[in-house]
Amino acid sequence: MVRIATFNVNSIRARLPNVLDWLREAGPDVVLLQEIKCQDDAFPALEIEAAGYRAAVHGQKSYNGVAILSKHPITDVVRGLPEGEPEGDEQARYIEATVAGLRVASLYLPNGNPAPGEKFDYKLRWMRRLVAHAHNLLATEQPFVLAGDYNVCPTDDDVYDPANWQDDALCRPESRALFRQLCHLGLTEAFRALHSEAGRYTFWDYQAGAWQRDNGLRIDHLLLSPQAADRLVTCDIDKAPRGRDKASDHTPIWVELQ
């Protein structure tokens, strides 16, 4: 059994005590982090190692940044989506590696607001690159997990107030269509494979008492290849970290694979 969690931490350095507490309590085998907001050499590797985890980092100063933590060895690390931007991609939003016989990726999809606009165009281009990469990975027929902050609410069931969010980059039809395309390639969205209820969220804004009012969004997802989906036992959202002092605005979601 392997437990894999994804967590947008909104700065690993600002969040380190919370993340270490959560690692001790939840103890997933593999952790996919997003928005670490630091360069590789500023990543708190010693503290993470002391907690029992190895780390592979694709960092960036101030913005973005992703990492893979694992209790088991991490090999064959790839930083950045291999399907690149024409002019190159400066933004650290993707890292992939092999852990415990499984290919895992931590991804931080662009937010895309305001939409329409340049940022939304970049989001859609990034999603098309991810679709192309997923297609290539599927051809290998290996078990893999593409997880992270997708910045997409797949349906209105995943939004506390759909009418007010319909024009947002997280909910627009173009974003949802590309997310569906990813699933229709043959990937299984783990949470929806096991839960049909509306109103289950992974993100609550810091503003306007969103957490206290449960004004949330479900934007953090784990997508499983057919070989990984065959092994899916459990998927759940761990709301506890969001309720703590100095919390990230996201909370972890995790799967258990046989």
Next chain:
DNA sequence: ATGTCCCTATGTTAGGGA
């Protein structure tokens, strides 16, 4: 009620991003 938090730098306050 644009109500918060985190980052950086022409740095102890302001602006960008989410």
